[in-house]
Every structure is written in structure tokens, then in C-alpha cells.
Amino acid sequence: MPTYATLVDIDDRDVQNAQELASIWGEIKTEFEEHDSQLRHSYAVLGEYDFLIIFDAADREAAFKSALTLHRHGLEGKTMAIVDTDSFANLVDEI
Numbered sequence: 001m002p003t004y005a006t007l008v009d010i011d012d013r014d015v016q017n018a019q020e021l022a023s024i025w026g027e028i029k030t031e032f033e034e035h036d037s038q039l040r041h042s043y044a045v046l047g048e049y050d051f052l053i054i055f056d057a058a059d060r061e062a063a064f065k066s067a068l069t070l071h072r073h074g075l076e077g078k079t080m081a082i083v084d085t086d087s088f089a090n091l092v093d094e095i
Contacts, residue, residue, distance in 0.1 A: 001056040003040070003084075004063050006070060008051040008077040024073050035065040051075070054082070 029039045036058040043052045053070065057063035067079040083091070 001038075001058055002060075002063070003054065003056050003082050004066070004079055005082045006053040006055075006067060006075075006077040006079040007045075007049040008053060008070065008075045009048075010050045010075060028069060028073060031069045032066050035069065036062045037066040049077075051077075053077070 025039075025042060032039045032055060038056045039053065040056060041052075041054040044050065045052050053075075055063075055066055057066055063079065063081075067077070070077055070079075
């Protein structure tokens with residue numbers, strides 16, 4: 001399964017408190033599974049973005065649906081395909 005990362009900015013989201021924000025992760029995880037994706041990790045980030053979300057998706061369509069799920073929950077972000085460095089090194093060696 002391809003892996004994707006989303007850098008999330010919540011500047012525009014009206015969050016009452018940290019617990020409210022934490023409560024949506026369960027909903028997002030369930031919706032990802034409905035789109036044939038799996039939420040692997042989520043991290044709070046210090047800097048330009050607020051969260052980093054890493055997920056696997058069965059295919060590109062599933063990744064798009066998962067990214068739209070985040071958007072629907074008010075989590076604006078940039079989603080991109082990622083490859084772990086060991087796999088990347090193998091790709092480079094093949095060229």
C-alpha cells in the first residue's frame with residue numbers, strides 16, 4: 001500500500017479546546033478505513049504546520065478520499081506520497 005503524509009494547518013478551524021480536536025481523530029480513523037486507507041500516525045508539530053498525519057491508502061483514489069475526509073473535518077493540509085528512505089535508496093540504486 002502506498003504511504004501518504006499530510007501537513008495540516010488548523011488556523012482557520014474554530015477549535016474550542018485541545019480535547020475537542022483530539023476527539024475527531026477517532027472519526028477520521030473510521031472514515032479512512034471506509035475509504036480503504038489506514039491512519040498510521042498523527043503528530044502535533046511545532047512550526048509552520050500544526051499536525052503531521054501519515055496514512056496508507058490502497059490506491060490514489062483512496063488517498064484522495066482520505067485527504068477530502070481531513071478537509072471535511074476542517075483540517076486544511078497538503079497531502080503528498082512518501083517513500084521511506086530505504087526504499088528510496090533502492091530506487092536510486094536501480095537507476
